[in-house]
Amino acid sequence: MLRIGIIGCGKITQVRHAPEYAENPECRLTAFYDFLPERAQDMVKLYGGQAYDSVDALLNSGVDAVSVCVANADHAAVSIKALQKGMHVLCEKPMATTLADCKAMARAAEDANRTLMLGHNQRLAKAHVEARRRVAAGEIGRVISFRTTFGHSGPEGWTGQKNSWFFDKSRAAFGALADLGIHKTDLLHYLLGEPIVAVKADFRTLDKKYPDGSPIGVDDNAFCIYRTQSGATGQMHVSWTFYGEEDNSTVLYGTKGILHCYADPTYSLIIEHFNGETERIALDEMTSNKKQTTGGRVSTGVIDSFVHSVRTGEPSLCDAREALKAMRVIFAAERSALENRDIQIEQ
Ligand SMILES: NC(=O)c1ccc[n+]([C@@H]2O[C@H](COP(=O)([O-])OP(=O)(O)OC[C@H]3O[C@@H](n4cnc5c(N)ncnc54)[C@H](O)[C@@H]3O)[C@@H](O)[C@H]2O)c1
Structure with a gap:
């Protein structure tokens, strides 16, 4: 035990x-x-x-x-x-x-x-697991482009604190860019099975303020254009200013089909095959700030994966190497925005 x-x-x-x-x-x-x-x-x-x-x-x-x-x-x-x-x-x-x-x-x-x-x-969300399998099996052909989004109303809707450390650059370092962007950047690596090698980015504090009306210390929106090793190119938008419903969707555009994850409220995975068939699959509901369980289960599976890895020595959901790979992209995105140029990512 x-x-x-x-x-x-x-x-x-x-x-x-x-x-x-x-x-x-x-x-x-x-x-x-x-x-x-x-x-x-x-x-x-x-x-x-x-x-x-x-x-x-x-x-x-x-x-x-x-x-x-x-x-x-x-x-x-x-x-x-x-x-x-x-x-x-x-x-x-x-x-x-x-x-x-x-x-x-x-x-x-x-x-x-x-x-x-x-x-x-996000690696455990069922539609992502199934999407990864379908992409690896070549069902949508070569991925040409993609777009991924993660937006909600910000950490104050999560912690209930209007003045939290999430807004303090010295405690958080980044706003939406890393808070939400790390999930989606890592997800792209997971789904596409190849690294992001270049980025052009912009991030800004567009709207979010402290209770005294001054802007928060970190970005509330980040926009990244990513290119992968094979040349697939796409965009990530992460935001703390989606004040309505959360958006946690990802779409991959391939040579043989288009795959939509969490882009439809009922069907968490939709695959348009260019042979005319469209699959609509209701797998689970994405966790959100308001709802932390997936598909009615108590557990997201994160802790089970960790405990299993510790007990067996088998790889965990996301080890340090995978995390480092995604963090390199986030730091490169920050540099890209600050220097206003494309950044190649050290592999
Ligand atoms: N995986 C996810 O989807 C997800 C979701 C939310 C938060 N997080 C991450 O979890 C971490 C915690 O976020 P949270 O939402 O629980 O924030 P929170 O503000 O609700 O809780 C953080 C807690 O840590 C305590 N704390 C801070 N620094 C400490 C230190 N050095 N030693 C001891 N206690 C310390 C604070 O007093 C507070 O109780 C953050 O890194 C955040 O990015 C991940």
């Missing part, structure tokens, strides 16, 4: 990590830590275990693995410390706030020979 600690007991811990560990019979929640002690105490009341008063105290409590669910700027330091102490780590996205920190995390996992998984849950 794995002993699990959680560092950072905010929203993602409350709605995903803690309940999903509690549902998994192979592990037990034993330790919690948060800057705000009452948050760790609340988790203890719900799930048992003990609250600790520092990261070190939690890591010395005999845990086998930890979830790192703190603000982005602390992902690297906390994860590396845990790996060096011999714990397996499930870290939330985005991996870290500098490329050097992302590389250091990957190195620490390798040196310690421990699992480091990143919480890229």
Whole structure:
């Protein structure tokens, strides 16, 4: 039975990590830590275990693995410390706030020979899993172009805080570009089975403000044009200013067909084959800020994947190498926007 600690007991811990560990019979929640002690105490009341008063105290409590669910700027330091102490780590996205920190995390996992998984849950959405299989089987031919979108009304609709660290450049580093863009960038790698090698990007704070009316410290919209190794070219738009329904859709345009993921409210996967047949498949509903379960299941599968990887040594949903590959694209997008030019991505 794995002993699990959680560092950072905010929203993602409350709605995903803690309940999903509690549902998994192979592990037990034993330790919690948060800057705000009452948050760790609340988790203890719900799930048992003990609250600790520092990261070190939690890591010395005999845990086998930890979830790192703190603000982005602390992902690297906390994860590396845990790996060096011999714990397996499930870290939330985005991996870290500098490329050097992302590389250091990957190195620490390798040196310690421990699992480091990143919480890229879009890889588990059923329509994405099926789309990847269909693309690999050549059902839509060669992918020529694509577009992917992830937009919602912003983190204040998620955490309930109008002034959160998500808006603070020193704590978050990026706005929508990395908060949402890392999901979609990684998803493109996952669906297309090849890396993005070049990017042209722009990101801006178009609308979002602090309660005092001043603009937030990070971008609320990012626009990227990506080119893959085989030459497929397409766009990613991520946004914190879609104030109505969330958009989490992806469309791949191939030589033999077009594949739509989460672009239709009923059919999560639609495949238009150019032979005249159109498949409409209702697989699941995408998780959203308001709804965290997929297809009526309690679990998104993220925690199950991590626990399985730790127990068996099999690859996890998204290991450090895959996460680093996607983060390189995000940092390149930032550079592209700042320098107003195409950036080739180091592979
Ligand atoms: N996979 C996803 O889809 C997804 C969704 C939402 C958030 N996240 C990620 O999860 C992480 C947490 O986000 P959240 O929505 O839970 O935010 P949140 O603000 O609700 O919670 C963060 C918690 O961590 C605590 N904290 C921050 N830094 C800390 C530190 N160094 N040590 C101890 N406690 C610390 C805060 O007090 C707070 O309770 C972020 O990196 C975010 O990007 C991922």
